[in-house]
Amino acid sequence: MNGLQAAAGTVARVWVGGTLFAHGAQKLFAWFGGAGLEGTGTFLHGAGYRPGRPHALAAGLSEAGGGALLAAGLATPAAGAALAADAPAAPDAGA
16 A cells, blocks of 8 residues: 555545544534434434434444544444444434
8 A cells, every 4th residue: 555545545534533423423412513412312212213312322422432433543443333333223214
């Protein structure tokens, strides 16, 4: 792998990880215009995930934690697992 390929991989990892962190932070803390735990929990409850708040907490933690780990390049297998575990429910909830 040459230097340009390595740099491109790092940029992609940081970009994707940062985006996923921000998406999780919207769910957890209402940052970046998000609804926070209450709003996300209410949405998920209405989408059939009952109770909604624990599902919102799990989704927010997996996205924010996995995204931060991915962006930092730390524990990338664990970060990938956390993010992959969250992904299958997204189409059902419309999130």
